[in-house]
Amino acid sequence: METTTHDAEAGHRWLASALIDKGALTPEWVPAYDAVPRHLFVPDVIWPGRAGMNRPRRRVIRSEEPEAWWEAVHRDAPIATQWDDGTYTGPGKGRTPSCSNSMPTMVFTMLAALEPLDGERALEIGTGTGWNAALLSARLGSGNVVTVEVDEETAVDARQRLHAAGHTPTTVVGDGAEGYPPGAPYDRVIATCSAGRVPPAWLRQTRPGGVIVTPWGPTYGGEAVVRLAVAGDGSASGRFVGSSAFMRLRDQRRNLPPPDAFPGAPGEGERGTTALSPEEVGGWLHMFVIGVRVPDLFCRIERTGAGTYRLWLYDTGATSRAVIGYDEPAAGYPIVQYGPRRLWDELEGAWR
Numbered sequence: 126m127e128t129t130t131h132d133a134e135a136g137h138r139w140l141a142s143a144l145i146d147k148g149a150l151t152p153e154w155v156p157a158y159d160a161v162p163r164h165l166f167v168p169d170v171i172w173p174g175r176a177g178m179n180r181p182r183r184r185v186i187r188s189e190e191p192e193a194w195w196e197a198v199h200r201d202a203p204i205a206t207q208w209d210d211g212t213y214t215g216p217g218k219g220r221t222p223s224c225s226n227s228m229p230t231m232v233f234t235m236l237a238a239l240e241p242l243d244g245e246r247a248l249e250i251g252t253g254t255g256w257n258a259a260l261l262s263a264r265l266g267s268g269n270v271v272t273v274e275v276d277e278e279t280a281v282d283a284r285q286r287l288h289a290a291g292h293t294p295t296t297v298v299g300d301g302a303e304g305y306p307p308g309a310p311y312d313r314v315i316a317t318c319s320a321g322r323v324p325p326a327w328l329r330q331t332r333p334g335g336v337i338v339t340p341w342g343p344t345y346g347g348e349a350v351v352r353l354a355v356a357g358d359g360s361a362s363g364r365f366v367g368s369s370a371f372m373r374l375r376d377q378r379r380n381l382p383p384p385d386a387f388p389g390a391p392g393e394g395e396r397g398t399t400a401l402s403p404e405e406v407g408g409w410l411h412m413f414v415i416g417v418r419v420p421d422l423f424c425r426i427e428r429t430g431a432g433t434y435r436l437w438l439y440d441t442g443a444t445s446r447a448v449i450g451y452d453e454p455a456a457g458y459p460i461v462q463y464g465p466r467r468l469w470d471e472l473e474g475a476w477r
């Protein structure tokens with residue numbers, strides 16, 4: 126029996142007002158929010174995150190730290206629930222979070238952008254903990270919701286939570302990049318993992334005039350949620366509605382060439398300096414814009430001391446690379462560029 130002083134109802138209400146104040150929880154989603162309390166979809170073992178930070182710090186086990194667990198449930202922040210595709214089972218944390226119960230602001234901002242109408246059919250990619258699928262089911266009816274999860278154990282756990290909460294959407298174990306043809310056509314498609322390329326299957330399975338809401342991010346970095354209206358001729362278009370930071374669709378994870386695949390020995394390369402500090406180009410939005418303008422660019426940071434580093438730039442075709450050193454604020458920063466392309470110049474042009 127859990128002993129806690131946490132008032133679950135007050136926490137639920139507090140989170141609702143925070144989400145309403147931020148404009149994330151809109152009136153049409155309030156009944157679903159109330160019907161599907163977040164705590165029903167948060168596992169007992171979690172790694173609470175913080176808004177704006179993409180790495181949770183420590184593990185919380187509900188039976189050992191009920192206050193910390195409840196506090197995480199009612200905080201507007203993501204909660205990691207799995208690391209390294211489930212291969213990490215130790216007491217700390219693994220390398221990369223691979224499943225989470227998303228930040229509530231993000232959940233409701235995306236649902237608001239989806240704008241489903243009563244009785245419409247929705248496909249969700251990335252069942253995760255099942256919370257979003259439950260919210261969709263509460264809004265549209267379980268019979269109108271299909272959710273696809275690539276990780277079998279995650280899908281089984283989510284299905285149990287959904288059933289326990291009284292929701293029975295079609296839960297599919299599979300690669301969400303393929304959508305789920307037996308349930309098509311869909312009026313709305315929502316992905317809760319990010320794409321670098323919007324899978325063509327999602328366009329094919331959405332009716333003309335239907336809407337796809339998905340996080341999208343270029344190779345270089347940064348990410349944003351895009352809302353696309355499907356035309357019916359194989360194309361879709363729309364606008365970015367806000368910044369995001371989701372896990373990638375498994376088969377679209379960046380598989381980038383290693384540093385030794387690139388040309389340029391020490392002493393070679395074209396040397397120069399730039400007045401643009403590498404500190405200026407690393408923000409989420411800057412990275413997003415640079416990545417949109419130079420789609421095959423990626424980077425690695427090499428730490429050289431306390432607060433000092435080299436920023437390495439590469440192209441995915443492994444033809445060229447560049448390095449810029451950061452020591453302290455200065456009038457100029459040293460650059461060396463190798464190969465046929467001038468990758469720092471391309472980055473700087475995009476930034477400008």
Ligand SMILES: C[S@@+](CC[C@H](N)C(=O)[O-])C[C@H]1O[C@@H](n2cnc3c(N)ncnc32)[C@H](O)[C@@H]1O
Pocket residue numbers: 223224225226227250251252253254255256257258273274275276279299300301302317318371372373374375376
């Ligand atoms: C941020 S979590 C989803 C959160 C979820 N909607 C919720 O309400 O808890 C991302 C999920 O996408 C899943 N995923 C990653 N690649 C996938 C793919 N190709 N197809 C289906 N699911 C995928 C991950 O396993 C993970 O569970």
